[in-house]
Amino acid sequence: MADVLIVGAGPVGLTLACELARYGVGVRLIDRAREATQTSKALVVWSRTLELMDRMGCTAAFLAAGLRARGATLRGGGRVLGGPDFSDIASPYAFGLMIPQRDTERLLAEHLREFGAAVEREVELTGFAQTPDGVEARLSHGDGREERVAAPFLVGCDGAHSAVRHGLGLPFRGTAQGDDWLLADIRLDGAGAPPDDEIAVYFHRDGPFVIFPIPGGRARVVATVGRADGRPKPDPTLSEVQALVAARAGPGIRVSDPVWLSRFRIHERKVSEYRRDRVFLAGDAAHIHSPAGGQGMNTGMQDAVNLAWKLALVLRGAAAPGLLDSYSPERNAVGEMVLRNAGRLTVMATLANPLAQAVRNRALHLLLGLHAVRRRMAATMSEIEIAYPASPLSVGPGAGRRWRPEDAAGPPPGAGADPRFVLYAADPERGTALAARFPGLVQPAPRNNPEPGRLHLVRPDGYVGLAAGAADWDAAERYLKECGTV
Ligand SMILES: Cc1cc2nc3c(=O)[nH]c(=O)nc-3n(C[C@H](O)[C@H](O)[C@H](O)COP(=O)(O)OP(=O)(O)OC[C@H]3O[C@@H](n4cnc5c(N)ncnc54)[C@H](O)[C@@H]3O)c2cc1C
The missing domain is CATH 3.30.70.2450 (Alpha-Beta Plaits)
Structure with missing residues (x-):
């Protein structure tokens, strides 16, 4: 029996399957389509997604296949207004990687095969019911065969018309542009x-x-x-x-x-809950919006990365099921922000009144003359500023922020087959002793904390879970006890 049944093998379902397979979780990834998409659809893979791919182990293949866009230039009223320069993005991947979605899906499917897993095609989810220990799903195969399957968890990565979302009865509120x-x-x-x-x-x-x-x-x-x-x-x-x-x-x-x-x-719609008990939504099944800024697929793939390590730790028994409670609030807040930003960009771009257009062009020319504005625009598009400050998993001032890749030294937290927190502290011996008490949940960092006087627990997806003073070992212990089953 698979531990997780994933419905939909678009970029989001594939990312989730790759992550879970890497962590040794048994997955079934089904898709009703006979073959993968042949169209280019989402074209940009942004910096934060590439950073997360470093953990997955497939960045090199993407970099080889894609084209690096160095910036965007906005023109209006017969002149250049300015635009973001992606080399300002504070990431090892300071560009937008242009790559058609069909290639993104192909590369992810190839990566998945390295873990011995593959997409099951022409298999459609036709219904499901939740039980106290899991989910029972009805599948319909292309050859007419009907199948009933049980799994502890079900994830709907089945796109904008999601059968999983319909099955949960979750409203997809929003409007059409x-x-x-x-x-x-x-x-x-x-x-x-x-x-x-x-x-x-x-x-x-x-x-x-x-x-x-x-x-x-x-x-x-x-x-x-x-x-x-x-x-x-x-x-x-x-x-x-x-x-x-x-x-x-x-x-x-x-x-x-x-x-x-x-x-x-363009449709702008979102659910407000990404989870009901043992069933989760990710990607377009949970949020769709304007393509302005190229955020849709990236946001969905990051939903998958956020969920994968939590499911893996809970299925291993290394973390309490309560860890999964953080998925919906964290990704719901990101989804809301992405919808808002993409919506604003679209409204600004589609102004029809000539006077409003002239004011917009003048304001943009002024604003884009400021380096701080251009840098901010690039940072927002690249998704490197996504953070979870209000998450139940974020404890202490500065918790929830992205742990910068250059602070990791060595493989980033979450790389490899074990999704464990990484402890950055100033006292390696104490760090090793604490990690030994929570072996499935935390490992000491290969170096001292680059922020002297601080202690950090960094999540497997590279966000700060706990931020505390260097001597606050009690806070670290409390945090790990809360996450774990000890
Ligand atoms: C023209 C266009 C341009 C875009 N440009 C961008 C861009 O530049 N940047 C960006 O980030 N995003 C862009 N997007 C959005 C992006 O394509 C989507 O966000 C992305 O495809 C979502 O991935 P997903 O895996 O969530 O869903 P999908 O790609 O829709 O995949 C869902 C999968 O689920 C399968 N499925 C559905 N129902 C069932 C069922 N009941 N049983 C089994 N399988 C099922 C489907 O066959 C499908 O393969 C664009 C979209 C379009 C249409």
Whole structure:
């Protein structure tokens, strides 16, 4: 019997399966689709996700396959307004890694195979019920076979129309944004084409127009094409895209070789609980929003990383089941912030009133002239500022913040097969003695605390759990007792 049944093998389900398999947890990862997505969908893997991949052990494959975007340039009212420079991001990965979602999924599936696990395709979850010790699920196979399966935990990574969310009866509250959008994956040539390591944003009076570089000399363009009226429309043609490019970005760009032409609408919706007893939601099943800022997939993959080590520790008996209570409040707060930021960016980009557009462009020109503003924008997009200050797992001033990778020295906390807290202290002998009392839960750091006078317990996902004074060993013991079963 699998310990965790994961429904949906998009980037989020795959990330969760990789993490759980790495920790030795038995997983079943099912997907109703015959094959993985062939479209590019989410294009950016941000710095924080790459840092977390360091723990997973698959960053190198992603870096080899992706293209490093060095910044974004915003243009409006016929001039350059400025934009974030990603080299300002305080991370070893100070760029946006442009990589089509189909490649992200392929690389994650390959990584999963290294742990001896694989996606079961053409297997659909059709229903489930919770029992006191787990979940009983009904699965329907592509060959018509019906199966009943029991597992201690079920995680719905089954996307925006999640059957798991419906099964839990959780409302997916929110709204639909008012515009129709066009999307095209094409080739761009000509003197007016932006550099191929830059995200180019044009605030045109008719609506926003964005060009994203894609590896292999291609580009994604996205633009509004009028107010949504609910009527189905045919996919755009290449000549429609060419006309749009000429109108919004200027005449010097030629488009060709389309591989994906589509339309979409933006929905901004979220659940307010990510968990009911033994059933969890992650990724688009829990939150969908505007693609502005490229946060959707990254946020979902980070939901998965947050949940995996907690499930692993509880299933091993090294932590009390109460550890799982922190998942929903932590990721709900992040989801709310991401929805808010992406929504604000979209409202700003889609202003229709010419006066409001002029004010926006002037304000952006002024603000983007300030390095602090540009740096902040880059930090927000990269998700390196995500923190859990209000979490029940964060104790002490400064707890909940990201433990910077350069502070780790050696493998980052959470790397390897054991998801344990890492103790950074000033007294290695006491640290080793404390760790010996909670062997499945904590290990001493390979170096003294880089912050003298402080004691930290860093979680396996690289966030500070406990922040205390260097001599406050009682606080560390209390914290570990609370998390553990001792
Ligand atoms: C055009 C477009 C552009 C985007 N751009 C970006 C971007 O630049 N950056 C970004 O971060 N995000 C972007 N996104 C969003 C991103 O694609 C999603 O956030 C991401 O795919 C979510 O991953 P997921 O694994 O949660 O869900 P999904 O990728 O939707 O995967 C869900 C999986 O569950 C399976 N499934 C569903 N129901 C069942 C069932 N009952 N039983 C079994 N399997 C089931 C499906 O077959 C599917 O494979 C974009 C999305 C679109 C459409």
